[in-house]
Amino acid sequence: MNKLAKVFVIAEHMGAMQELVSGAAQLGESTALVWAGDKGQAVGADTVYYLGELNNDRILEHYAPSIINLVKTEQPNLVLVESSRKGRLMAGTLAAALGTSVLADATEIIIDNGVVTKRMVYGGAALSSERSSAPTTVATVSPGVFETAAAGKAANLVEVPFVAPATSVKCRERKTKAGESVNLRAAKRIVAVGRGFTAPEELKLAEQLAAAIGAEVGCTRPIAEEEKWMDKARYIGVSGVMAKPELYIGIGISGQVQHMVGVSSARTIVAINSDKNALIFKQCDYGIVGDLKNVLPALLAQLGK
Incomplete structure (x- = not known):
């Protein structure tokens, strides 16, 4: 090189x-x-x-x-x-x-x-x-x-010698920014949620799966910015986080390019979606067609054995 x-x-x-x-x-x-x-x-x-x-x-x-x-x-x-x-x-x-x-x-x-x-x-x-x-x-x-x-x-x-600027701003106060502290860029495993989740209560299933496999929870832009069910720090995509996990599990995510570019470097991509024609199935290594409310409890049951 x-x-x-x-x-x-x-x-x-x-x-x-x-x-x-x-x-x-x-x-x-x-x-x-x-x-x-x-x-x-x-x-x-x-x-x-x-x-x-x-x-x-x-x-x-x-x-x-x-x-x-x-x-x-x-x-x-x-x-x-x-x-x-x-x-x-x-x-x-x-x-x-x-x-x-x-x-x-x-x-x-x-x-x-x-x-x-x-x-x-x-x-x-x-x-x-x-x-x-x-x-x-x-x-x-x-x-x-x-x-x-x-x-x-x-x-x-x-x-380095300090060179004073012609004009300056003085910081009068510092405040910690409100929001979650999460580093998806460093996460080895990510469970991501999309609009296939119809209510915030359903996110508990994804959170339980993430806890079972030692993963962080991420989301698509609508979940963070439109529904406001998750902090923006968890938004993965072209104007959000660019992640490189070893394992990415996308649940209820259609697979639009704006999101998928954020996980294009993932080593293994798993997709769970009720729509067999969802774009994400063309980009994943493993796919499960089914309702997340049925698939996730079944996965959790297997992981608990």
Whole structure:
């Protein structure tokens, strides 16, 4: 595989940082992490460029001028940026300062006479390939693109001088966001529910199955955003979570592409649906045609033996 000389990573969350550093090692001869926050978490790359602490006086956006100066000085071939709200803002700010644009929401990155990225378009129905001709390519990376490797110690830590922004925002208060704490991206097994469930009380069957096999419960977009039976953190799909479980069981799910792209990397897909013509049966490894209210109790009974 071709490699670039130097790849940088910018991330704000630990999980994304570990994944992107692992990806940088696959794409580059040398890797560097640009990090703000807990210095002890900054590991895995050949070099860590440490920006400073995050507190009420300094938030990630305040470090944009420092990051721009650093990238202009070091001139990496590629900057991988976490595709979070702040990450996308930082990527756009950096790309504008470099006189280029962002390759957004990459689901695959290929080194072939430069940097080529692929991203989903038309609601996940197609892939678009984009090639960068810039000396430094800035790309935001969708979750789950790279396998997270075990992080080692950083070989070299460099303190980056702080460059004050022309204007700044002060954080006056921090509040924990309401909602469930679930990480479907890291789940080995997922039981997902769709509109085949006609009442929230029926979800208990899926929850019991998940508990029996040590799985997390996920859902389609309508269950989270329209019915509001589950937290949005459990929504799997093109604008939700992209998961890579070893086992995915889709119950009462039709198999529309907007959802299935979120589990396209699952090792084994099992479908349970009362409609034998449901699209999901064309994408699964194993399928059961039947009413979930009959199938799930039967499965639970077998698992209990």
